[in-house]
Amino acid sequence: MNDTSRAYDVVVLGAGPAGENVADRTSAAGLTSVIVENELLGGECSFWACEPSKALLRPVVARADARRVPGLRRAVEGPLDVPAVFAQRDKMAVYWKDDDQVDWLKSVSVDLVRGHGRLDGPRQVVVETGNGETVRLTARHAVCVATGTVTAFPDLQGLEAIRPWTNRDATSARHVPDRLAVVGGGVVAVEMATAYQALGSRVTMLVRGNKGLLNRMEPFAGEMVADALREAGAELRFGTSVTGVVRENGPESPVRITLDDGNSLVADEILFATGRAPHTADIGLETVGLTPGGWLHVDESFRVTDVPDGWLYAVGDVNHRALMTHQGKYQARIAGAVIGARAKSEPLDDGRWGAHAPTADGAAVPQVVFSDPEVTSVGLTTQEAQRTGRRVDVVDYDIGRVAGAAQYADGYRGTARVLIDADHKNVVGVTFVGPGTPELLYSATVAITGEMPVDRLWHAVPAFPTISEVWLRILETYRDRTDKDT
Structure with missing residues (x-):
């Protein structure tokens, strides 16, 4: 096994949009910066969330709009061209290749280490690469965690064995299931129900509560979306919880879903859109006194509050302030400027990037649900x-x-x-x-x-x-x- 050590001013864990923006801003501030990523540069948004999901939804919404325009209705009466929709989805996900992102990192003078990165004490990150090499990174000024979130599954016996869909499976699928059960009533559930109902699935939504869809928004929003989904042919069941799942005839057979009211239904695939959990279970939080698998709590400059000496930062979904790509990028721009200013002992509000405080994280967080x-x-x-x-x-x-x-x-x-x-x-x-x-x-x-x-x-x-x-x-x-x- 080969071991190497390197020192940088800033080490960033996670190369999604938030992590990339931190590294970009710290590099622009004149600090040596490196980013660690175990998957694709661009992260969830580029390859399994924002980009591919909107590519699936765009023809759905465009057709719905066209059907409302006199003179166009007949032209869009037929079904969607599923292979063409998937082909455009693949294009928008850049065929799940990150070559362009690698080139961009080089253009902004940020180094890349591919592998699984873990904290190993203050200002230390150890990376296990795919070729058996161990790389130890030392941060002179800051480490920033931007590892995002993963699907939060309910505690159901046998769930892993049936290979349920997550948002990743839904946005990268190669086929449209005849019957799709969607568990959840939030944004991911609504958008994927909208997409797959239009692509040809018979969608059944299973929503645990009775507050309707999109229950963190104004009630009329969820009601209007629910009405449209029903008009499109989807079935919505509220106040319903899943108590059991099984593929009775092998891994490729349909899923039998048992519900808390004693009823059951059968679907070819089941998508769990039941919330997000922080992607922090295996990044070495215990080595700096934090709890693995927990959210990282930050102050207004995105410093992690429970770590002394102010060297650890967290941006994006992992800090649980506003779980949206544009907000993570916004936080990253602020954090990068703050790290740069602190490293040079400069005033934080020096006018170069605007006031270094996340004023939009609570009062003005914009959100779009790309439903119909x-x-x-x-x-x-x-x-x-x-x-x-x-x-x-x-x-x-x-x-x-x-x-x-x-x-x-x-x-x-x-x-x-x-x-x-x-x-x-x-x-x-x-x-x-x-x-x-x-x-x-x-x-x-x-x-x-x-x-x-x-x-x-x-x-x-x-x-x-x-x-x-x-x-x-x-x-x-x-x-x-x-x-x-x-």
């Missing part, structure tokens, strides 16, 4: 405002009444909800449900992040006829209500 209809949200929901005691005015508007929506689709169905702080008169929460609404999300994010007063929003004029004119209608509704109250 699409769901977009940023900021507070009504339930969150009520729970925290924040006084808000809730303004709802039927997006279908906007001229741009009528142009977009015949019989457009959509709902907008905007929460306005009752004391400060600025937008603090937005939810849009309807075709084309993801393109409205950035304007909502800017309004919330910038704490823009409603009086100023009147001067942000939406173009006619576009769906964005819903902003004007919301302001008019709010004004009329306010005038009546006074």
Whole structure:
């Protein structure tokens, strides 16, 4: 066995989007940086989540939109071309090769060590490579953990033996199962149910609770998505838990699923979309006094709070602040700038990257669910405002009444909800449900992040006829209500 040792200013564990951005920013700050990755550079998002899942969903949503446009309905009456959809999915996942990412790392002067990296005491990382070599990396200034999450499975006897689908299996599948059971009611469950129902599966969703789909969002969002899934032919069962799974006739046979109400059903594949767990079980956390398999708690500069001397950082899903790719990249940009500034004993808020504090991690986290209809949200929901005691005015508007929506689709169905702080008169929460609404999300994010007063929003004029004119209608509704109250 060959052992080598190397020293860098910064060592990054995990080469997903968050890890890559940390290494990029620390390298740009003049620090020597290395990234450790055991799988593909680009991580979950590039190869098993965001990119391939949206490639599967894009033709589904595009066909749904086309069916709502007079003159196009007949052209899209037939089924989707599954081989073509899968081929585009493969292209968007770069055929599960990371050559371009390797070239990019070289272009930003970041070294790469492939293998399984583990912490081995303060500022130490040991990497077991695939060729039997052990590489010891010493970090002069910081180690940053960006290992992300893995599927959180329920405790079910025999689950591993049936080889259930995770999001990875669903987004990289080579076939469309005739019958697909989807366990869960969150974003992954909704998106994959939407995709596979449209691709030809008979989908049954098994949702443990009775709060509906997408229960962390405004209730009307989940209700509208549930209605659309049922219209597409999917079966939704709420208040239902899986108590047993078995492939009775061998590894390629269908799955018999036993439910807590005594009933059962049979599916060709079963997808568990039951949440995420931190990917920290085998990265040496115990060597620095942390619990393997736990979330890493961080301060506002993404330093891990339970480790002395401030050398360990964590960005992305692994810190449990906001489990979305764009938020992980946002955190990484801040952490990289902070590490660079601290290494040089410079002021943290020096203007080069903006204020070094994750102001958008709580107040303005944007999210899109690429279902049919699409769901977009940023900021507070009504339930969150009520729970925290924040006084808000809730303004709802039927997006279908906007001229741009009528142009977009015949019989457009959509709902907008905007929460306005009752004391400060600025937008603090937005939810849009309807075709084309993801393109409205950035304007909502800017309004919330910038704490823009409603009086100023009147001067942000939406173009006619576009769906964005819903902003004007919301302001008019709010004004009329306010005038009546006074």
